Amino acid sequence: MSxxxxxxxxxxxxxxxxxxxxxxxxxxxxxxxxxxxxxxxAGKTTTVKMVTGLLAPTSGTIEIFQKNIETEPVAxxxxxxxxPDDPFVYDYLTGREFLEFVGDCYGLSRKETKERLxxxxxxxxxxxxxxxxxxxxxxxxxxxxxxxxxxxHQPKLLVIDEPVVGLDVQSQNVTLRLLKDFVKKGGSVFLCxxxxxxxxxxxxKIGILREGRLIEEGTLENLRGKAKKANANLEELYLGITGxxx
Amino acid sequence: xxxxxALLRLDFLxxxxxxxxxxxxxxxxxxxxxxxxxxxxxxEFVFSxxxxxxxxxxxxxxxxxxxxxxxxxxxxLFVFSIASTISASASAxxxxxxxxxxxxxxxxxxxxxxxRTLGTLVGSSGFLILIMMPVTLAYQTSFAVGPDAIPRSILxxxxxxxxxxxxxxxxxxxxxxxxxxxxxxGIAAIFFVVGSGALLLMRFLFPPSFFRLYFATxxxxxxxxxxxxxxxxxxxPTNWLATTITEGISEMTLFAVATTIGIVLLxxxxxxxxxxxxxxxxxxxxxxxxxxxxxxxxxxxxPLLKPTATSALFVNxxxxxxxxxxxVTYVAFLSGLSIVLLFMMRSxxxxxxxxxxxxxxxxxxxxxxxxxxxxxxSARLVYPLIAREKRAAWLVFSIPVKREALLFVKMWxxxxxxxxSIIIGLVAGSLMELPFFTxxxxxxxxxxxxxxxxxxxxxxGTIAPNFLESENLEANSTSGSGLAAITLSLVFIALxxxxxxxxxxxxxxxxxxxxxxxAVTIILALPLFVLGRRKLYRYDL
Numbered sequence: 008m009s010x011x012x013x014x015x016x017x018x019x020x021x022x023x024x025x026x027x028x029x030x031x032x033x034x035x036x037x038x039x040x041x042x043x044x045x046x047x048x049a050g051k052t053t054t055v056k057m058v059t060g061l062l063a064p065t066s067g068t069i070e071i072f073q074k075n076i077e078t079e080p081v082a083x084x085x086x087x088x089x090x091p092d093d094p095f096v097y098d099y100l101t102g103r104e105f106l107e108f109v110g111d112c113y114g115l116s117r118k119e120t121k122e123r124l125x126x127x128x129x130x131x132x133x134x135x136x137x138x139x140x141x142x143x144x145x146x147x148x149x150x151x152x153x154x155x156x157x158x159x160h161q162p163k164l165l166v167i168d169e170p171v172v173g174l175d176v177q178s179q180n181v182t183l184r185l186l187k188d189f190v191k192k193g194g195s196v197f198l199c200x201x202x203x204x205x206x207x208x209x210x211x212k213i214g215i216l217r218e219g220r221l222i223e224e225g226t227l228e229n230l231r232g233k234a235k236k237a238n239a240n241l242e243e244l245y246l247g248i249t250g251x252x253x
Numbered sequence: 254x255x256x257x258x259a260l261l262r263l264d265f266l267x268x269x270x271x272x273x274x275x276x277x278x279x280x281x282x283x284x285x286x287x288x289x290x291x292x293x294x295x296x297e298f299v300f301s302x303x304x305x306x307x308x309x310x311x312x313x314x315x316x317x318x319x320x321x322x323x324x325x326x327x328x329x330l331f332v333f334s335i336a337s338t339i340s341a342s343a344s345a346x347x348x349x350x351x352x353x354x355x356x357x358x359x360x361x362x363x364x365x366x367x368x369r370t371l372g373t374l375v376g377s378s379g380f381l382i383l384i385m386m387p388v389t390l391a392y393q394t395s396f397a398v399g400p401d402a403i404p405r406s407i408l409x410x411x412x413x414x415x416x417x418x419x420x421x422x423x424x425x426x427x428x429x430x431x432x433x434x435x436x437x438x439g440i441a442a443i444f445f446v447v448g449s450g451a452l453l454l455m456r457f458l459f460p461p462s463f464f465r466l467y468f469a470t471x472x473x474x475x476x477x478x479x480x481x482x483x484x485x486x487x488x489x490p491t492n493w494l495a496t497t498i499t500e501g502i503s504e505m506t507l508f509a510v511a512t513t514i515g516i517v518l519l520x521x522x523x524x525x526x527x528x529x530x531x532x533x534x535x536x537x538x539x540x541x542x543x544x545x546x547x548x549x550x551x552x553x554x555x556p557l558l559k560p561t562a563t564s565a566l567f568v569n570x571x572x573x574x575x576x577x578x579x580x581v582t583y584v585a586f587l588s589g590l591s592i593v594l595l596f597m598m599r600s601x602x603x604x605x606x607x608x609x610x611x612x613x614x615x616x617x618x619x620x621x622x623x624x625x626x627x628x629x630x631s632a633r634l635v636y637p638l639i640a641r642e643k644r645a646a647w648l649v650f651s652i653p654v655k656r657e658a659l660l661f662v663k664m665w666x667x668x669x670x671x672x673x674s675i676i677i678g679l680v681a682g683s684l685m686e687l688p689f690f691t692x693x694x695x696x697x698x699x700x701x702x703x704x705x706x707x708x709x710x711x712x713x714g715t716i717a718p719n720f721l722e723s724e725n726l727e728a729n730s731t732s733g734s735g736l737a738a739i740t741l742s743l744v745f746i747a748l749x750x751x752x753x754x755x756x757x758x759x760x761x762x763x764x765x766x767x768x769x770x771x772a773v774t775i776i777l778a779l780p781l782f783v784l785g786r787r788k789l790y791r792y793d794l
Contacts, residue, residue, distance in 0.1 A: 062793060063790065081654060084652060088651075089648075097572075107560075111560040156648075
């Protein structure tokens with residue numbers, strides 16, 4: 008028993024002849040936020056999808072809550088929530104109907120769903136639009152609805168693909184606050200992002216992925232130490248590590 | 254002109270790029286489709302040839318009935334071409350994502366509208382010619398008409414297709430522009446209009462006086478009665494087209510061509526005038542084109558269902574159909590076709606006096622016809638059920654239920670879609686004046702056949718979902734597995750129809766026939782279910 012909430016061991020994923028993820032091993036502890044960063048096509052979304060069970064690894068094992076995602080997916084998914092980078096929702100539903108649908112899927116009573124929704128809707132100022140059809144929502148409002156859906160069943164682990172893309176500044180702050188509170192209360196977050204400032208604010212541990220391989224991993228201080236740049240921000244460190252220093 | 258051709262090139266590139274990957278497999282798909290079409294048109298030719306060959310020896314009587322039939326076929330085709338254009342054009346005209354770009358590019362709305370409708374025109378004309386050419390050939394060979402009947406027919410079919418597609422597109426554009434959200438009243442109105450329209454059409458084509466023709470003893474009396482039928486009116490454009498096909502080029506041909514040109518020009522002018530307003534109305538939340546919503550029909554309106562994952566997923570399936578105008582229109586269109594078929598069955602009891610030996614064949618063909626309609630419904634609504642979850646996979650595959658649960662929900666939904674076949678079977682049996690027990694058997698056969706077809710479509714759509722067309726339900730079944738599903742369904746329908754025929758003839762007892770049907774259904778569906786269930790865990794989404 009490792010005690011890790013997420014444990015990837017020698018995970019690889021191939022799409023035909025393309026190797027999207029190569030021999031990836033990483034772990035996330037309970038109460039920790041782990042940010043995976045890297046250039047486009049590095050394999051971040053593929054990794055996130057494997058962690059949520061949407062994709063099966065070609066080789067290697069993935070354990071969440073010390074259970075194998077391939078053999079015990081239902082038990083894991085009860086305490087896991089996923090926020091995708093493309094906030095697609097059935098366009099024929101209203102936002103409220105969609106959130107009720109999610110509540111039903113996670114076995115919440117309608118009363119619970121209603122009470123939890125009231126808090127989140129007011130937090131994101133969505134009360135005015137939540138009864139409109141989803142097809143008419145802006146990108147940001149779709150993203151907010153999907154974030155609310157993730158928090159609805161009070162998960163223990165949040166897996167996020169780009170947490171703040173498409174959100175206005177106010178909603179970005181609300182989301183970051185929500186995530187920090189979530190971690191403070193014992194939750195864990197595994198996210199991938201291009202917004203390095205968000206990774207720097209949220210993550211205790213950062214992994215840099217390039218061409219499917221984990222090329223660097225550690226806390227911000229670790230990365231600064233390795234790069235011998237004591238005051239560098241994550242963006243500077245990232246560009247240095249990936250060999251794209253301006 | 255350059256802009257229109259550039260826009261049309263988009264469609265060409267779409268087809269070319271479709272072929273650029275998995276070319277071998279797609280070649281097989283195209284070949285398969287060609288074979289299926291050839292089979293269908295071949296069967297159509299055989300049936301038409303038999304019908305016309307039966308009429309041909311009856312001199313002027315036979316020829317007059319044949320001409321009337323061609324005229325009736327053209328009118329039916331005209332009406333259903335308009336209906337099918339309406340059900341398809343919401344997507345063709347408004348859904349493509351690149352429209353958002355094109356509408357901001359310096360391209361005139363008129364050119365955009367022409368390019369969008371031209372594609373539909375070409376496709377529809379090709380399909381119409383393909384469907385009607387076997388009838389022309391059967392007519393030509395039976396009545397020894399010269400080969401010039403073929404180009405004349407093509408001209409007539411082009412007129413029919415151009416005018417019906419133009420009218421269909423125009424109706425869609427004006428509906429999108431005019432109406433608000435699709436409420437329950439809206440859905441009821443669509444079904445009422447289509448249902449009563451189909452009934453009126455059949456009443457117009459086959460009024461009570463039509464059936465008295467059989468008893469007209471001499472040619473003048475027959476001719477007089479035929480001339481008094483509504484369809485014989487010389488003011489009907491379909492009559493002009495039928496005359497062009499059966500008699501030759503005349504002033505009626507000129508009328509038909511001139512009317513078509515008028516309709517097309519007027520339609521383009523009107524359509525381009527309304528197109529932008531219609532497009533905007535979609536984005537202002539007013540309407541349609543597969544995007545509208547009826548807030549009055551929500552999950553909370555299913556109070557009997559407990560809020561569980563399974564019930565939530567099931568309600569979602571129901572809403573997917575009931576809230577998408579393109580799906581509602583398609584279901585209404587098929588309902589209209591069912592009404593037409595049922596109306597024709599009303600005439601079956603008359604065969605007991607004229608040709609009782611044909612009755613078992615007619616009963617079996619009626620069953621096959623209704624099952625075929627059920628298959629087209631499944632191909633549109635059931636086959637894409639898994640594929641259309643592609644973009645929602647992040648949710649449906651991350652909720653804490655086994656993936657099989659999703660498949661079981663979709664099986665329930667497919668089963669619910671088959672339930673109307675009970676009513677249709679009972680109505681058909683009573684219209685054909687079948688004995689009560691035979692009516693029951695007919696209904697059970699229809700139900701099991703519909704269920705077998707729906708499950709075949711669902712499982713093949715699970716084994717190899719067409720994720721490339723996940724947003725386009727109309728085109729979803731045009732994949733290799735879609736073709737396989739259609740072919741398997743057709744074979745299953747033919748086998749089941751043959752079993753029923755044998756039972757009606759008395760060669761098989763109804764019990765054995767029923768046992769055979771159930772056995773074939775299980776043999777067909779079970780392995781597909783096992784494969785589909787396994788495949789659910791192997792999608793790379």
